[in-house]
Amino acid sequence: MAFLVHDARHLERPSRRLVDRAARGTRRLWRVDVLQALAVASVAVAIALFLADGGATRFADPGAALTSLGIIAGLVATDLVLVMLLLAARVPLIERAVGHDAAMALHGRLGKPVLYLLVAHGMLLVAGYTAADGIDVVAEVVTIWNLPDLPLAMLGFALFVVVVVTSLVTVRRRLRYEVWQLVHLLSYAAVLAALPHQFSVGGLFVEGGWQRWYWLVFAVGSFAAIVVFRVVVPIATSMRHRLVVESVVPVGRPIDGVFSITMRGRRLETLAASGGQFFIWRFLAGGQWWQAHPYSLSAVPHSDRLRITVRALGDGSSSLARIAPGTLVALEGPYGIFSEAARTRDRIALVGAGIGVTPIRSLLEQATFRPGEATVVLRTTAPGDGWLLDEVADLCRSRGATLLTVPGPRGRGWLPDAAEREGLGLAALVPAVADSDLYVCGPRGWAEQLIAEARAVGLAPEQIHHERFDW
Incomplete structure (x- = not known):
């Protein structure tokens, strides 16, 4: 194992920049909290509007209670689907607060709960209607199938199942990115196919009612965000530049x-x-x-x-x-917020592996720090061997940053076998890491091990910055 180390002077006097960065980090985290609260509130509003519009009185008998629970499951599922669309719309407010990676990670995690809610929606409605009408399940299913827009809603459900299944890790890895992306576009078709039955079946969304306006505004706003930020803005940007x-x-x-x-x-x-x-x-x-x-x-x-x-x-x-x-x-x-926008500390540690050196190199070039406040750690296959390594070394030399290259085959953790045998770890390589912002970019499994170690040595979540591109 070899290290390439540049002289770094440690300046310990108090820094006004630390106060500014901490305040900026606090403001960003406050925006994240507000966005999360709005997402939760949207679910609460969907349920509250139903209960306020007579839903609270529909639990008088078992059949009506099952039907009401089925309606609530459908409303919550629809609400979460629209939240998923907003997370994927690349809305600047969301991008600058949580970052593209975190937004898409939450988008993916919501898929299964939405699917379970949609299944519960159908099963509870069938059970509730069967109990209320006093007929067998098959006859009730036939009756429900003949309701307006129900076949279209079932098509939407089938499309959503395809999207969720292709998003599973084991399936996703077998698909080319372009194929997966094309299949993922079906989620928009699924929502468009499922929405009409909410407005045409029963009297839930009567003309002029609060529920009808809430869902119209939410749905139209979500699709408008998709069109504006995924289509109009990119076309305009490309033409302008x-x-x-x-x-x-x-x-x-x-x-x-x-x-x-x-x-x-x-x-x-x-x-x-x-x-x-x-x-x-x-x-x-x-x-x-x-x-x-x-x-x-x-x-x-x-x-x-x-x-x-x-x-x-x-x-x-x-x-x-x-x-x-x-x-x-x-x-x-x-x-993405794998940038100065996420800084909370004066010190900075940049750790990369493989082609993950690319954002590390550009961030190193632009980041603000004094000599001795930055450390770069690069995992390489052999001593002196690494993509853009010469450029990174030149930047470290000119800016007073410390560069460590850690070569060799990867061990059980994120470091090579030789480093692990010597008892090296993140805290040994970057002694001031607990008081630094840590930026990590590399293969997913490698990055997860490094982030777990960073948390173990005391780094707070807002100090750790990582983005991946396998969403």
Whole structure:
């Protein structure tokens, strides 16, 4: 194992920046709390409107009680689906508060509960109607099937099942990103197919009622957010900046399949992008235009240049190595809070592995710190071997940061076997880590082990910053 260490002077005098960063971090976490409270409140409002509109009186007998519980399950499921749409809409307020990664993680976690609620919705309604009508289950199902918009609602349910199943980790790993993304678009069709029966079946959403207006505003607002921030804004951004490929340059050994793509455009400073953030890129060439690629910036953006560094891990990313200069590029973003926006401390520790060095390198270039306040730890396969390692070393040397390269085969944890045998860990490599912001980027399992160790040595959740791209 080898370490590349640069001289770092520790300055211990009190810092006004620490107060500013702590206050900024507190404000961001306060916005996160408000958004979470709004999500919970939306569920409470959905239930309260039902109960206030006569629902509270419908628990007089078993049949009516089952029917009411079924209605509540359906309302909560619909509410959570609309919350999922907002989480995936890339609304700037949500992006800047919780970050794209956390928003999409919550979006994914809500899928199964929504599915269970929809199943409960159907089963409870059938049971309630059967008890109230005094007929057998089969006859009741036939009767319900003939209600307005019910076949369309069942189609929506079937589409939602497909989306949830394809989002399971074991299934997701077998699908190409583009195929999974296409299937995931079915969630919009599922919602559109299921919503009409809420307004046409029974008298729940009568004309002029509060419930009807609540759900209309919520549904229309959620889909409007999708259209505006997923379609209109990206198209306008791409047209305004006219981004084109300038060069594609190999990085490291040819066998590694790593290359940097530099793009030039107009007024790129107005994107307000910063080191550590990512965009979703579409290269408008034959066979490429329909593929969306989430890649981090590997250098701080300039007024007329953006750069990403890509590792060929599949057919889509491999084909980017052959993109011709002059190819138009459409982009969405910038996204993520793997940036200065998440800072809460003066000290900063950047830990990366593999192609995870790309946001580490761009964040290192832009982050504000004094000599001795920054440490970079890079996992590499061999001493002196790492993508963009020379650039990172130059930045550390010029800015007074400490760079440690930790080479060798990975052990049971996030460090190589040799380091583990020596008893090294995060606290040994970064002695001031407990008083630092920790930024982690690398393979998912590796990152999870490192984050678990960071929590074990006392880092608070707001000090740990990690984003992944396998959502």
